[in-house]
Structure formats: C-alpha cells, structure tokens
Amino acid sequence: MSRKQIKTELLIHDLKNPLAVVRAGIEGLISRRDFYGSLTEKQEKVLFRMLRNIRAAGLMVNDTLELARAEEGIVHKSNVVFGKMITLLLAELFDLMDTGISDCIRNCGKAEKVKKITASGRLFLQFETKIWEQSFFLDEAKTVQILRNLLGNAFKHKKKRVDFSAGMEKNHIIFSVKDDGPGIPGHYQKKIFESYYQIIPKEYGTVRGHGIGLAGVMTLLRELDGELTLNSESGKGAEFIVKIKI
Ligand SMILES: Nc1ncnc2c1ncn2[C@@H]1O[C@H](COP(=O)(O)OP(=O)(O)O)[C@@H](O)[C@H]1O
Numbered sequence: 001m002s003r004k005q006i007k008t009e010l011l012i013h014d015l016k017n018p019l020a021v022v023r024a025g026i027e028g029l030i031s032r033r034d035f036y037g038s039l040t041e042k043q044e045k046v047l048f049r050m051l052r053n054i055r056a057a058g059l060m061v062n063d064t065l066e067l068a069r070a071e072e073g074i075v076h077k078s079n080v081v082f083g084k085m086i087t088l089l090l091a092e093l094f095d096l097m098d099t100g101i102s103d104c105i106r107n108c109g110k111a112e113k114v115k116k117i118t119a120s121g122r123l124f125l126q127f128e129t130k131i132w133e134q135s136f137f138l139d140e141a142k143t144v145q146i147l148r149n150l151l152g153n154a155f156k157h158k159k160k161r162v163d164f165s166a167g168m169e170k171n172h173i174i175f176s177v178k179d180d181g182p183g184i185p186g187h188y189q190k191k192i193f194e195s196y197y198q199i200i201p202k203e204y205g206t207v208r209g210h211g212i213g214l215a216g217v218m219t220l221l222r223e224l225d226g227e228l229t230l231n232s233e234s235g236k237g238a239e240f241i242v243k244i245k246i
C-alpha cells in the first residue's frame with residue numbers, strides 16, 4: 001500500500017469515533033426521554049432521519065475499510081453461525097429503512113419469527129430452518145457486506161417485494177437476492193460491475209447508496225473464492241446469485 005493510501009485509510013478509520021459519538025447522542029435523545037425531556041412529533045421525525053443517515057455513514061466507513069482489506073488480500077475466516085450472521089445482516093439493512101423492524105430482528109432470534117417480521121417489510125426469506133443453527137467457516141464481515149449491498153440495490157429498485165434465499169451445495173453456500181423492479185437490460189449487465197457506473201442517474205429521496213456498490217462486491221467475492229451470476233431481463237426484475245466457498 002502506498003503512503004497516500006495508508007493515510008486515507010487511517011482518516012477513514014478515524015471517522016469511526018466521531019460517527020459513534022453522534023450516533024450514541026441521537027439514540028440517547030430518542031430512547032432516554034426521562035433524562036433528556038420529551039420530543040415533539042416533528043423533532044422525533046428529524047432525529048430518526050438523522051439516525052438512519054448516521055448509521056448509513058457508519059456502514060460506508062466499514063465497507064470502505066473492508067474493501068481495502070480485500071484489495072490487500074486480507075481474509076478473516078471463522079466459524080460463523082448462520083442465524084447470527086443473517087440477524088446482523090438484516091438488522092443493519094432495516095436500520096436504514098425501518099428502525100422498528102430492525103429492533104424486532106435484533107431481539108427475536110428465532111428463524112420463523114425473523115421470516116415473519118421481515119415479510120412485514122416486504123422482504124421474503126427462504127431457507128431451511130435447520131440451517132439457522134448451523135455454522136460455516138467463512139469471512140463474516142465480507143459476506144455480510146456483499147449481501148447488504150445486493151439487498152440494498154434490490155430494495156432501491158423493487159416494485160413490491162424482495163426475495164432472499166440461502167442454501168447449501170457441496171462445499172458452497174448459495175444466496176439469491178431477487179427483486180421485481182425494472183430489471184437490467186442485457187447490454188448493461190457487464191457495465192454495472194464497473195466502478196461508479198450507474199445506468200440512469202436518479203434523484204433518490206433518502207440516502208443514495210449505502211456502500212461499496214457492485215464493483216466492490218466483485219472485489220470482495222474474488223477474495224472469498226466466490227462467484228456471482230446475474231439473471232435479469234428488462235422489465236422483469238433482477239436476481240443476483242452469489243456462491244461462496246465454505
Ligand atoms: N437490483 C437491481 N435492479 C436494477 N438495476 C440495478 C440493480 N442493482 C444494480 N442496478 C444497476 O446497477 C448500477 C450499479 O449498482 P451499484 O454499483 O450498486 O451502484 P449504486 O447502487 O450506488 O447505484 C445501479 O446504478 C443500477 O443502475
């Protein structure tokens with residue numbers, strides 16, 4: 001790594017602290033009203049918007065650092081319990097959209113309950129219940145980041161629903177993220193994996209992109225000996241299938 005890169009990374013790393021302080025402050029104002037005083041409905045709305053955005057900023061910092069690690073070839077594998085990883089992933093995802101749902105996901109723990117809660121947020125999970133307790137040898141941070149980025153995209157583009165499934169195949173774990181949005185026309189299907197490429201620059205109402213994007217996803221996958229398949233047709237939604245060696 002060059003000196004300049006190291007400096008940039010250090011700077012990004014140091015962003016973690018001020019972000020954490022701001023985040024804890026906002027969370028305190030929302031949850032400890034006995035201490036800080038009551039909030040009007042309008043104040044509460046502003047604080048929740050701030051909270052979603054500060055969480056998104058935190059995830060971007062993590063994504064950037066993890067991506068830099070992937071580029072350096074650093075992989076941290078450990079035994080990861082499937083249900084715990086999915087709980088973390090989905091709680092982080094809903095943090096950016098619906099804090100109520102993310103709190104429920106964090107606190108419920110059971111596979112069937114998580115499926116029910118996420119369905120109320122238009123995310124439909126499909127996996128065998130027994131896989132929830134199983135553990136797999138993989139790099140959790142990178143796997144979660146890949147999936148969070150794909151799910152983030154699916155939510156950004158969906159019409160009515162996102163389907164997320166997981167399963168095993170020999171020594172691979174396979175995830176599918178599918179939405180019912182506008183899909184990706186054939187001639188764009190290579191281009192979208194290039195850095196900073198966007199088909200149509202859109203005006204997004206909330207946070208614009210929460211992370212590393214598809215180019216980053218590919219970098220992470222390369223380090224995990226992973227593969228990505230895209231199935232999509234214009235007007236017919238998009239399905240991203242990820243295969244990771246375990
Ligand atoms: N699920 C999807 N449905 C339709 N288009 C998608 C989907 N995921 C990605 N894209 C297209 O690929 C482009 C690149 O995606 P990405 O790298 O994640 O960047 P970003 O999400 O910041 O726009 C997006 O701008 C979008 O045009």
Ligand SMILES: [Mg+2]
Pocket residue numbers: 149152153209210213214
């Ligand atoms: Mg994206």
